[in-house]
Amino acid sequence: METTLFLAIFLLLLDPFNVVSANFEGDALFAFRRAVKDPNNVLQSWDPTLVDPCTWFHVTCDDDKRVTRLDLGHAKLSGYLVPELGRLQRLQFLELYKNDLMGPIPKELGDLKNLVSLGLYQNNLTGSIPATFSNLSNIKFLRLNSNKLTGRIPRELTKLRNLKILDLSNNDLCGTFPTSGSFSKFAEESFKNNPRLEGPELMGFVRYDTGESCK
Template sequence: MGIRALFHLLLVLLFSALASTHANTEGDALYALRRAVKDPQGVLKSWDPTLVDPCTWFHVTCDADNRVTRLDLGNGRLSGRLVPELGKLERLQYLEVYMNNLVGPIPKELGGLKSLISLDLYHNNLTGTIPSSLSKLTNLKFLRLNGNRLTGRIPRELTKLGNLKILDVSNNDLCGTIPTSGSLSKFTEESFVNNPRLEGPELMGFVRYDVGGDCK
C-alpha cells in the first residue's frame, strides 16, 4: 500500500472513530433523558442504548455528520425532568418538548447549546428560575417558556439575544421588572402577561421601577 493510500485510510479511520465517539456521547445524553421521564405512550420506545447511532431513534433528527440537530417530543405525555446531559448535544438546533408534564428546573446546561435556534418548553409544569445561561444562545430565534410555573426575575442577560424573534414567558409566576433594553425592547405586553408579580412599563404604562428584594 502506498503512502498516500495509507494516509487516506488513516483519515477515514480517524473520522470514523470521531463520529462513533460523538454518537456515543449524544446517545448517552439522550438516554439520560429517557431514564429521567415516564413515557406512557411509548414515544421513546425506539431509544435503545445498545444501538450506537441515536440517529436511528424516532423523534431524533441528525445532520450529514450524524450529529443530533433536532428533538421533536412535543405533546408526548412525557412526565419527569429535563436533564443537564442535554447540554452535550452541541449541534442541536431545535429542542421541542412542549405540552408535556415535565417538572423541575430548566437545566442551566442548555446554555451550552450554541447552535440552538428554537427552545420550546411551553405548557409543562417547570419550576425554578429562567437560567441566565440562556443568554449564551446567540443563534436563538424562538424562546417559548409560557404556561409553566417559573419564578424569579427575567434575566437581564437575555437582552443580549440579538436574533430573538419570538419570546413568550406569559402564564408563569415571574416577578421583578421587565428588562426593556436590547432585544427585549421589541416585545409587547403579550410576551409577559399573566405573571401576577411581574411589573414594568410594558404592563404598567409608566416609568419602570423595581419591586425590591422579595422577588424569588
C-alpha cells in the same frame, strides 16, 4: 453477535470521531429517557446499545451523525429535564412542549449555542429562568409560557439579538420585565398573566427591579 461486533469495529475504524460523538450524544439522550415516564412508548426505539441515536424516532441528525433536532412535543411525557441535554452541541431545535415535565430548567441548556428554537411551553416546570440562556446567541424562538416559573427575568437575555419570538406568559415571574436590547421589540403580550410581574422597567424614571426581593 460476532457480526454486530465486527460492524461496530468497522465503523469505529472508518470514522472514529463521529462514532465517539454519536455514542456521547446517545448517552446524553438516554439520560433524559431515564428521567421521564413514557406511557405511550414514544421512546421505545431509544436503544442505548445501538452505535448512534440517529435511528431513534423523534431524533434528527446531520450528515456527521450529530443530533440537530429533538421533537417530542405533545408526547405525554412526565418527569424531568436533565443537564446532559446540554451536551448536544449541534442541537438546533429542542421541542418538548405540551408534556408534563416538572422541576427546574437545567442551566446547562445555555450551552446549546446552535439552538434556534426552544419550546418548553405548557409543562409544569418550576424554578427560575437560567441566566445562561444569554449564551444562546443563535436562538430565534424562546417559548417558556404556561409553566410555573418564578423569580425575575434575567436582564442578560436582552443580549439575544436574533430573538424573534419570546413568550414568558402564564408563569409566576416577578419584578419588572426588561425593555432594553432585543426585548424592546416585544409587547406586554409576551409577559402577560404573571401576577407578580409589575410591568416594564422604566429606566431613568423609576428604579428597575434587581430581583433582590423577588423570589
